[in-house]
Amino acid sequence: MSQLNNHMSWWLEVSNNTEQKVAVFIVSTLILAIVWYKSTLPSSSNGAPPLPPGPRSLPIVGSLPFLGRDLHKQFTNMAHTYGPIFKLKLGNKLHIVINTPELAKVVLRDQDETFANRKLTVAASIITYGGQDIVFSENNVCWRNLQGKYGHLEAELSEMSININEIFGRANLSDFFPILKWFDFQGVKRDMKKQLQKFDQIMDKIIEDRVASNSDALHNGIEDHGGKKDFLQILLDLKNKEDAKPLHITQIKALILDIMAAGTETTSTLIEWTGAEIMRNHNVMKRVQKELEEVVGLNNMVEESHLLKLEYLDAVIKETHRLHVVVPFLIPRSPSKACVVGGHTIPKGSIVLLNAWAIHRDPNYWDNPLEFNPDRFLTYQLDMKKWDYKGNATMNYFPFGSGRRLCAGLPLAEKMQMLILASLFHSFNWGLPEGEELDLSERFGFTIKKRNPLIAVPSQRLTDVSLYM
Numbered sequence: 033m034s035q036l037n038n039h040m041s042w043w044l045e046v047s048n049n050t051e052q053k054v055a056v057f058i059v060s061t062l063i064l065a066i067v068w069y070k071s072t073l074p075s076s077s078n079g080a081p082p083l084p085p086g087p088r089s090l091p092i093v094g095s096l097p098f099l100g101r102d103l104h105k106q107f108t109n110m111a112h113t114y115g116p117i118f119k120l121k122l123g124n125k126l127h128i129v130i131n132t133p134e135l136a137k138v139v140l141r142d143q144d145e146t147f148a149n150r151k152l153t154v155a156a157s158i159i160t161y162g163g164q165d166i167v168f169s170e171n172n173v174c175w176r177n178l179q180g181k182y183g184h185l186e187a188e189l190s191e192m193s194i195n196i197n198e199i200f201g202r203a204n205l206s207d208f209f210p211i212l213k214w215f216d217f218q219g220v221k222r223d224m225k226k227q228l229q230k231f232d233q234i235m236d237k238i239i240e241d242r243v244a245s246n247s248d249a250l251h252n253g254i255e256d257h258g259g260k261k262d263f264l265q266i267l268l269d270l271k272n273k274e275d276a277k278p279l280h281i282t283q284i285k286a287l288i289l290d291i292m293a294a295g296t297e298t299t300s301t302l303i304e305w306t307g308a309e310i311m312r313n314h315n316v317m318k319r320v321q322k323e324l325e326e327v328v329g330l331n332n333m334v335e336e337s338h339l340l341k342l343e344y345l346d347a348v349i350k351e352t353h354r355l356h357v358v359v360p361f362l363i364p365r366s367p368s369k370a371c372v373v374g375g376h377t378i379p380k381g382s383i384v385l386l387n388a389w390a391i392h393r394d395p396n397y398w399d400n401p402l403e404f405n406p407d408r409f410l411t412y413q414l415d416m417k418k419w420d421y422k423g424n425a426t427m428n429y430f431p432f433g434s435g436r437r438l439c440a441g442l443p444l445a446e447k448m449q450m451l452i453l454a455s456l457f458h459s460f461n462w463g464l465p466e467g468e469e470l471d472l473s474e475r476f477g478f479t480i481k482k483r484n485p486l487i488a489v490p491s492q493r494l495t496d497v498s499l500y501m
């Protein structure tokens with residue numbers, strides 16, 4: 033106590049003297065400035081390689097105040113200043129941005145297992161029942177085994193899906209300052225809970241009805257669902273399986289929500305961009321329709337069996353995925369242990385963004401990258417591997433991610449996008465409304481959408497009107 037009094041009396045003496053007050057203020061400010069400056073320098077203590085370079089950040093808020101509206105463009109510009117891998121402190125969270133195929137390969141392929149986890153944001157935690165889905169689950173063998181069984185579920189709840197993606201896309205202060213989680217200043221928690229409540233009501237009713245009709249069928253000796261099972265039935269059957277890891281109803285709901293949130297808006301965004309590019313490029317439109325005429329014929333509707341033969345349309349869609357990558361930073365990864373990428377330490381738990389938008393438009397890897405040119409996907413690459421969506425042939429191109437956290441819906445998405453676009457451009461001719469100009473400006477969010485929705489006017493293309501009935 034007497035020691036404390038000594039300290040206090042020193043402080044009282046000092047604070048009685050104005051000159052000394054100013055001196056104390058200056059010295060304190062200098063000390064703070066030095067501490068802050070040192071904290072922003074790359075650290076190379078304990079012999080580990082330094083952190084990646086990056087902009088100096090302010091105390092507490094980091095670089096948050098300097099973020100603009102179009103983060104994909106801002107981060108791409110920053111890569112020109114800081115190099116292919118840079119760091120950024122947002123609030124108290126360290127973010128690492130990767131901007132070249134070589135480094136993306138290190139993260140997505142070479143150190144795939146370390147980078148197979150994701151950080152659960154506040155919004156994600158609510159809508160996934162605390163991470164019980166695929167997207168935000170830890171690198172989880174149970175879900176891995178389930179993948180590949182997508183296929184039959186119809187996208188029913190599309191408005192909710194749009195809302196959920198919009199809330200995901202909001203920069204939530206509570207994710208950068210976990211201490212603020214309880215206050216929910218921006219209403220992210222509140223809005224997501226509302227969506228979850230709606231979803232729960234709908235899904236509980238659907239599942240209840242199905243369980244009741246299953247038990248009726250069982251009662252009447254019908255067990256095989258007429259030889260056809262939809263996605264919900266497959267999951268319910270898994271729930272009842274007596275193996276080591278049966279599914280809970282909550283996991284089933286989380287999985288269905290993944291399909292809705294991760295599957296519908298992404299696909300519709302891609303369809304809209306492709307439609308806009310085809311309409312903007314008259315020659316592309318002509319080639320797409322000519323191919324459809326040859327493969328399908330004007331007296332037929334498009335069927336699944338035609339899809340593999342539509343090579344030009346496939347190239348048009350691939351080119352759209354390149355130029356208008358739907359999920360610009362993939363779904364951020366978070367390493368489970370400290371590791372080294374491109375000669376820099378990536379600390380455990382940091383948030384890693386893979387800048388696919390920059391890589392897909394990098395002139396070092398693409399000729400005339402801003403030109404919409406589907407022909408580049410018709411050619412085989414140097415090593416004679418055909419372009420695919422998984423980043424197998426080259427890491428210049430990975431619109432669905434790569435490695436063990438690759439998009440789980442890729443086989444379904446690939447078929448859906450082909451079938452929808454083939455049907456739209458085979459059955460109809462499309463034009464813009466009178467006086468309307470095609471606009472390709474972007475709106476950044478979790479997905480990059482068209483800023484203004486595409487409005488197109490269809491007219492009959494097939495000769496036989498009965499095909500439309």
Ligand code: HEM
Pocket residue numbers: 166167168182290291294295296298299302358359362363364431432433434435436437438439440441442444445449
């Ligand atoms: C054009 C359509 C789509 C695009 C562009 C797209 C893109 C992506 C991307 C970039 C990722 C992150 C991959 C990574 O981090 O490496 C992802 C993950 C995921 N996608 Fe898709 N996706 C699409 C359609 C779908 C569909 C139709 C479904 C479901 C039916 C789906 C379900 C998922 C799931 C569950 C994950 C998480 C996988 C995991 O974490 O293991 N996606 N998607």
